Amino acid sequence: MTQERDEIAVVGAGLAGCLLACFLARRGHRVALYERRPDPRAGTSERGRSINLALSERGLDALRRVGLDEQVTVDALPMRGRMVHPVLGEPNFQSYSVAGDRAINSISRGALNNALLAAAVKLPGVRVAFDHRLVGLDPAAGTMTFETPQGTVTAGAQVVLGTDGAGSAVRGQLLQHGLLTESVDFLDYGYKELTIPPLGGEFALEPGTLHIWPRGTSMMIALPNPDRSFTCTLFWPTHGTASFASLSSPAAIERHFAQHYPDLLSLAPDLVDDYRNNPVGVLGTVRCDPWQVDGRVGLLGDAAHAIVPFYGQGANCAFEDVVELDRCLDERADDWSAALPLFQQRRQDNAEAIAQMALANFVEMRDKVGSPVYRTRKRIEHALERALPGRYVSQYEMVSFSTVPYAQVRRRVRRQYQVLGVVAAGVVAAVAGVAVAFGRGRRG
Template sequence: MSTDPVSGPDGPTGPSDGPVAVVGAGLAGCLLATLLGRRGIEVTVYERRPDPRIAGAERGRSINLAVSARGLAALEQVGLRDHALKRALPMHGRMVHPLGAPENFQHYSADGARAINSISRAELNQALLDTAEATPGVRLRFAQKVTGVDAERGLLLLDGPDGPVTEPAAVVLACDGAYSALRRAVLPPGAFERGQDFLEHGYKELTVPARDGGFALDPDALHIWPRGSSMMIALPNLDRSFTCTLFWPKDDFAALDTAEAVTTHFRRHYPDVADLMPELTTDFARNPVGSLVTVRSWPWVRHGAGAVVGLVGDAAHAIVPFFGQGANCAFEDCIEIDRCLEESGGQWARALSLYQERRKANTDAIAEMALDNFVEMRDRVSSPVYRATHAVQHALERRLPGRYTSRYELVSFSTMPYAEIPARIRRQNRALAGAVLGAGLIAGLGAFAGRAALRARGRR
């Protein structure tokens, strides 16, 4: 079976009429279904889990979201921006907890006014589910496990309670996460799935509960305990608790196999927070260890005779969570698909081809930046050299507004395409280096001229 689109005068063509299936009712799936429904497109959303609004979120796997400019811009398109901000807590910087040294606060923005927003993944998902469900033309179906798609016959393959079943689908949009069941459906025949890189680190969630009715830690910060090869972070919640996430080498989790070992380890390595976690040993034993994977899949789109299939969000490009951009990036995918549908006059094959062409470089760029930020968070943030560099960057941003902007500001507080950010940073650094060199040269020439003048006066 060919994966190439059928060519038309304006680019790829293919099945554009017929049932549209969104696989996965997570953040991206719900946002995309809502955007499509508002275009008058009939959409069915298939979700393998029971309705999380009834069954609750999966334990220990939430990783609180840090919603920033890109995510807020997307949520505004479906009327949820203000709702999200009302249910979020702004974090204006990092509170770094070095071992054996005082904590220190590092603003995210040069003016100290900008913030990323801590919000419960489960709560935002519920709001998006409600919005999708209220959108005419959108139907949600839970406990429906999609196992694959036959793009040639236009059939969605499901594992039903009575065995395998099929349902017609002319367009299939896979929003089913990093371990997507549909990713192989877009590969050429006989090709192997590639582009999945796992960190040696895993993650586990813990909790710092409210203390005497208030926050036990500063709620205006994302807290980081950098420990070289590992770290812990904590994000505030509206109930005045903090969701903590350990990022450790997986062997380290296995080594702490008793409650006493867990308590001893935390008192040694996280002494300022260990006593704030009364359920530490219980949470450590009960909550699973999650994996951290980067997915660089390609292609994202398959044009079959009966259906066009596209990968969206983590199904196409999962990234590690260390820049807080996973959901923000997936939301941008949804907005891009909506934009491409508008530009292509509703031709799905053309729209999805445009979408993957425009987004691939951006998602590769943020994947690399997220991996680099892991090293920054666990190793660099407690270094005096890093803190001095951070202060200089903010001073330059205040002195040269619009001409010098840090990478963090461009990623978190702008919607500049991710792929343009590294080049922007290189250009401004070259310009800055040139200015410094020029200033030094001018100063040197001035000094030389001054000395020459003195010598001339001496000869006279």
């Protein structure tokens, strides 16, 4: 048994875990980073599981604080809006910001993870153990049991932090001990990855946008990659007559895409092979309470509050968790028993706010972005932002291009809509009054 009681154990060397190790090492803590997978820098990613990330201001802010923003985003590609592809007709561009100058950044999850991992292991006091799958945890003692290729090993730590994703083993252990409650709400939609390769050595589509094919009951998006390919993600129900389960033969797959995504067939020569062989991933929202136990075990990121990906905020939110925990440690002089409860108190409402906004944005992307009514509403919204700078700010701008707390964003948006409703009602009443007066004048 390895006894390292002065270490902070971070279980999960994904995005949040690696960044957390960097923040903790900067504070002078010794960090043990445990990961169930082999070293990802030495292998290849699992087929169909490399969903690109949309890194925006919250994530960039976290990276800046440890001097990693430029280093780890060197291959990120800025996307300044959506390019909406209808079934018929030309695609139309919808800017994310009123001035058209702000962008979210397409970046490979694997590339970002590898860069953060490399940055973490370079820091003094950080060690990493791969092929360590957590199978046991004594929360009171801080003792962990891992299965490894060499057999079962145990290790101890001063504090255990779970950053091991939506299927968190740390959360599962706390659940087994009866120390938290958990709910997982799955969508009846899944996702499948497809690929658009380079065309003649160049991007087959405009690379400065997030491409979206809204189809009501389904949706596909495409994000650019540095190798000039696009990673596409198809979202569709998992069961029923119009679902992933309803297509099996190559001919049926081609017919479906020819009908619903006609511009894709000529751009994706491996479409049928990708569709038939790439797995269908699940989508859901994870909630649990509490996020920590006695200041000895805590959860961050998806391990505490996984969300659906439709606002592009999963990684950004997890990085913001790391920033907030660092702030709580500052305020509580690295007293974990005080910092972890404070962290949950400050972040739980914000996590719930972005979870709800992400679910709502799925409906917007799937059903609304292609409609003339939606485009008119966005034009009005941008006009208001130009006319009332700083006083009227769209929800998307606040979520993606600021660090305003998510719960505060929701409250401000509700107030803005209430004011707009009053103004709109006044305009309607004024127009009606003019019409009545005009009618009376004509009759007179």
